[in-house]
Amino acid sequence: MSVRQSLLAILDQGPCYGYQLRAEFDRRTGSTWPLNVGQIYNTLERLERDGLVERGDADEQGHVYWRITGEGSREVSVWLASPVTRGQATRDELAIKLAVAATLPGVDVAAVVQAQRSASLRQLQNLNRAKYAGDDGTPEELAWSLVVDSMIFSAEAEVRWLDHVEQRLAAHPQHALELELSTDRPKRGRPAKARS
Structure with a gap:
């Protein structure tokens, strides 16, 4: 914004x-x-x-x-x-959290998704309640409702995306998604100090 x-x-x-x-x-x-x-x-x-x-x-x-x-x-x-340009890179905290959680050994990703879904549905209910709390037809009310509508659509899209994530995860056994730490060493990084 x-x-x-x-x-x-x-x-x-x-x-x-x-x-x-x-x-x-x-x-x-x-x-x-x-x-x-x-x-x-x-x-x-x-x-x-x-x-x-x-x-x-x-x-x-x-x-x-x-x-x-x-x-x-x-x-x-x-x-x-000018149209608003959405960023190419994903900086969405939830998407990153679920991607990492899905690859960590021992994490119940379904529980992580369910916790988020519950929070997202609560947020959606609160937004809908706020939207229908009053409509006095003023310009301020219209401006406010446009912003709230955007937030409602985003919350609805998040719930749909969580359903999609759950379906994708169900198609794979949990152990097949887990990534152990790689033994390959990155080419860049801080070199070890020489001992004297």
């Missing part, structure tokens, strides 16, 4: 100070991605360094308003027009 581009897009609507940006971000995402104010100000300083925003003067209450530059507005347009 790009905090940088999201803050720029909000600033494209008009000047804001840090806490105001945080509140606007929360309004537009249903507070599903909490940002701390320090993160906002660090991002603003980087955006300023890159020439995408300018720091204004402080008002009577001491709020420093930030405004977007022309270059910043162009970056927002490019961001909104």
